[in-house]
Amino acid sequence: MSTILEEDSVTIEEHPISPFIRTDRMPHIWCPTCGIGTVVKCYATALAQSGIDLDKVSIVSGIGCTGRVAGYMKLDGFHATHGRAVPFATGLKLGRPELLVTVFSGDGDLVGIGGNHFIHAARRNMDLLVILVNNFIYGMTGGQNAATTPLTAKSSTMPFGNFERPFNLPHLAACCGATYVARWTSLHIRRMTKSFKEAIQRKGFRFIEVITPCATLYARLNKLGSGLDLMRFYHDNAEIRHGADTRELDIEFQDKIICGKFIDEERPTFLDMMHEHYGKTLGDKYVPMPPEGGWIHE
Amino acid sequence: MKADPAGVLTGTHYLDGDFACGEGAMAAGCRFVAGYPITPSTEVVERIARRFPRMGGIFIQMEDELASMAAVIGASWTGTKSMTVTSGPGFSLMMENIGLAAMMETPCVVVNVQRGGPSTGLPTMVGQADMMQARWGSHGDYAVIAISPCSPQEAFNFTIDAFNLSEIYRVPVLVMMDECVGHMTEKVIIPPAEAIDVVPRRLTAKPPGEFLPYRRNGNSVPEFARAGDGYRFHTTGLTHDERGYPVMSAECQDRCVRGIVDKIRLNADKIVRYEEEEIEGAEVVVVTYGITARVARMGVDMARQHGIKVGVLRLVVVWPFPEKRIRELASKIRAFVVPEINYGQIVLEVERCAAGKAAAIPVSHMGGGVHDPNDIFRAISEAAK
Numbered sequence: 001m002s003t004i005l006e007e008d009s010v011t012i013e014e015h016p017i018s019p020f021i022r023t024d025r026m027p028h029i030w031c032p033t034c035g036i037g038t039v040v041k042c043y044a045t046a047l048a049q050s051g052i053d054l055d056k057v058s059i060v061s062g063i064g065c066t067g068r069v070a071g072y073m074k075l076d077g078f079h080a081t082h083g084r085a086v087p088f089a090t091g092l093k094l095g096r097p098e099l100l101v102t103v104f105s106g107d108g109d110l111v112g113i114g115g116n117h118f119i120h121a122a123r124r125n126m127d128l129l130v131i132l133v134n135n136f137i138y139g140m141t142g143g144q145n146a147a148t149t150p151l152t153a154k155s156s157t158m159p160f161g162n163f164e165r166p167f168n169l170p171h172l173a174a175c176c177g178a179t180y181v182a183r184w185t186s187l188h189i190r191r192m193t194k195s196f197k198e199a200i201q202r203k204g205f206r207f208i209e210v211i212t213p214c215a216t217l218y219a220r221l222n223k224l225g226s227g228l229d230l231m232r233f234y235h236d237n238a239e240i241r242h243g244a245d246t247r248e249l250d251i252e253f254q255d256k257i258i259c260g261k262f263i264d265e266e267r268p269t270f271l272d273m274m275h276e277h278y279g280k281t282l283g284d285k286y287v288p289m290p291p292e293g294g295w296i297h298e
Numbered sequence: 299m300k301a302d303p304a305g306v307l308t309g310t311h312y313l314d315g316d317f318a319c320g321e322g323a324m325a326a327g328c329r330f331v332a333g334y335p336i337t338p339s340t341e342v343v344e345r346i347a348r349r350f351p352r353m354g355g356i357f358i359q360m361e362d363e364l365a366s367m368a369a370v371i372g373a374s375w376t377g378t379k380s381m382t383v384t385s386g387p388g389f390s391l392m393m394e395n396i397g398l399a400a401m402m403e404t405p406c407v408v409v410n411v412q413r414g415g416p417s418t419g420l421p422t423m424v425g426q427a428d429m430m431q432a433r434w435g436s437h438g439d440y441a442v443i444a445i446s447p448c449s450p451q452e453a454f455n456f457t458i459d460a461f462n463l464s465e466i467y468r469v470p471v472l473v474m475m476d477e478c479v480g481h482m483t484e485k486v487i488i489p490p491a492e493a494i495d496v497v498p499r500r501l502t503a504k505p506p507g508e509f510l511p512y513r514r515n516g517n518s519v520p521e522f523a524r525a526g527d528g529y530r531f532h533t534t535g536l537t538h539d540e541r542g543y544p545v546m547s548a549e550c551q552d553r554c555v556r557g558i559v560d561k562i563r564l565n566a567d568k569i570v571r572y573e574e575e576e577i578e579g580a581e582v583v584v585v586t587y588g589i590t591a592r593v594a595r596m597g598v599d600m601a602r603q604h605g606i607k608v609g610v611l612r613l614v615v616v617w618p619f620p621e622k623r624i625r626e627l628a629s630k631i632r633a634f635v636v637p638e639i640n641y642g643q644i645v646l647e648v649e650r651c652a653a654g655k656a657a658a659i660p661v662s663h664m665g666g667g668v669h670d671p672n673d674i675f676r677a678i679s680e681a682a683k
Contacts, residue, residue: 022532022543024543025543054530055526055527055528055530056526058525058526060372070532070534071532071534071543071544074530075530076375076525076526076529076530076531077530077531077532077533078372078375078525078532078533078534079532079533079534079535079536079544080368080371080372080398080535081368081394081395081397081398081535083364084364084365084368084394084395084398086365087332087360087361087364087365087366087368087369087372088368088369088371088372089372090332090358090360090365090368090369090372091330091332091368091369091370091371091372091373091374091375091376091380092372092373092375092376092525093372094330094356094358094369094373095330095356095372095373095374095375095376095377095378095380096376096377096378096524096525096526098526099376099525099526116361116362116365117361117364117365117368120360120361120365270358274356278351282351282352285351285352286351286352287304287351287352287353287354288354289329289354289355289356290354292526293376293377293378293524293526294329294330294354294355294356294376294377294378294379295376295377295378295498295499295524296302296327296329296379296496296498296499297299297498297499298299298498
């Protein structure tokens with residue numbers, strides 16, 4: 001039973017993360033029960049708790065449902081081309097090394113069309129925090145098969161079920177050299193926030209996958225019920241196994257989801273390696289890019 | 299302002315066009331270059347990779363040209379002047395993000411050292427067949443500026459001009475070199491830093507609360523804020539309003555597209571640049587650019603020896619195209635002769651502007667070499683009949 005309250009009897013409080021959101025852009029485009037908003041909230045909370053100077057935080061997205069995050073967060077936000085968020089972010093970071101650059105995008109964007117950029121940025125240990133929302137499908141375009149669709153799951157372009165082996169993303173990131181690798185579902189609000197906070201404080205290529213299957217298309221095509229049913233599924237089937245062997249993190253259709261922090265190590269970043277190497281080979285002649293960037297002015 | 303001396307290698311040098319282009323970029327204040335190796339352009343970034351660590355610049359070799367162009371746009375949003383360098387096949391891959399740069403109004407420079415195409419074509423040999431791609435290669439309506447050097451000295455000078463134009467108009471500027479100019483070695487004079495004018499990235503003076511990243515008056519260029527200065531702005535490849543927010547409507551599309559096209563189209567008189575020679579009283583005008591401008595010279599001289607009144611219009615800025623000038627000349631002369639190392643590209647533009655008042659005669663060379671000047675001479679003679 002719901003009750004309708006009179007407007008003057010309601011105290012309107014500001015949402016705790018509204019300072020991080022372009023509230024003039026609300027309502028957002030995400031479907032009811034979609035997990036992307038939850039991931040945004042966790043990231044905003046982590047930024048707030050980390051105490052970082054928000055003027056120095058840039059966020060880059062590609063194209064797709066998660067690609068809209070860069071436009072909804074009140075940070076310097078760049079909505080780039082499909083698949084190119086990581087190289088765009090690479091340019092931002094190298095153009096002004098003092099920035100914290102976060103890439104916030106979906107599976108189709110980052111490891112489908114953008115897969116090549118993803119592996120190379122990890123190989124270079126480019127100083128980027130990469131948050132990947134994995135919805136198992138191409139959501140914005142109507143539920144087509146993705147590089148992450150579990151075997152046998154139905155998609156609009158695999159109407160009889162997917163027969164392509166999907167990526168195991170934490171393993172892919174770890175193999176290519178990521179220094180921080182974690183996976184959560186959108187149910188793991190507290191742990192995900194902690195992971196984001198930890199990753200904000202680390203350096204190098206940090207990769208966090210958040211599982212949140214598309215509640216509209218993936219769930220409907222596979223008869224998985226509502227968004228709430230998906231949450232129940234995470235609750236019953238997510239297993240936290242910190243430090244698990246990343247080879248064992250495949251996601252099978254409607255099977256358990258191994259979550260946790262798998263990699264957390266320190267290795268010199270692209271910029272660290274560059275400074276050290278040029279310092280060694282060029283000595284005094286080496287002039288590093290200043291932290292505030294290469295902006296030339298009078 | 300004047301150039302930062304750290305990037306200026308003052309002196310008299312013996313350089314090829316690719317090296318000279320790299321020196322031009324560094325003199326112009328470029329401090330970020332992302333690129334992917336491709337013949338015949340790679341020497342530009344090799345030069346830069348060697349010199350950048352001594353002047354606070356960063357060169358990164360990306361995984362492909364898609365990434366290179368994306369990184370250049372990202373870096374430019376920090377206020378750091380940025381460039382990438384490629385040839386035909388890489389230019390095709392860059393088209394996606396050249397469109398993004400145009401849409402986001404990002405100052406940047408793209409050098410294309412043209413080789414024979416299509417596809418892999420003639421990797422080590424000359425072509426000029428990317429001229430239309432330079433103008434129209436990315437999808438949708440947008441505008442760019444393209445400049446075409448014909449010597450290593452011009453590769454140096456015009457690369458500086460390209461950076462300056464990209465800053466003034468917040469637009470990708472394409473340096474349309476060709477393999478001959480890129481690999482030709484000649485004397486290049488690099489003046490002292492205080493003799494080189496560079497346009498710095500001009501940042502908005504407005505405080506964050508009042509700044510709108512895409513507000514413009516008429517055909518003006520919006521003010522710029524760089525990432526990390528507290529403006530917390532948004533920019534997108536989607537159709538956007540003056541706040542930079544996506545708006546999916548025909549009205550916003552109209553404003554957005556007119557904005558990015560008209561700032562070039564309606565300022566074309568200030569951007570267009572060409573050189574003329576013996577145009578007065580000419581019956582025939584040779585319209586030419588890049589290496590072909592130098593080859594055409596011999597054909598023109600031969601025609602003059604035969605008493606033909608022939609003038610030359612050399613395009614320095616190819617896009618925007620000097621429509622007005624071609625239109626004026628068309629009513630005075632008999633024909634334009636347009637030698638190009640392609641199957642007829644800029645000649646189509648000449649024909650359009652001549653609008654039937656004068657003939658536009660192509661002299662096509664498919665690439666892999668330059669024209670035989672006799673072919674140009676013959677075309678001029680035919681045209682003068």
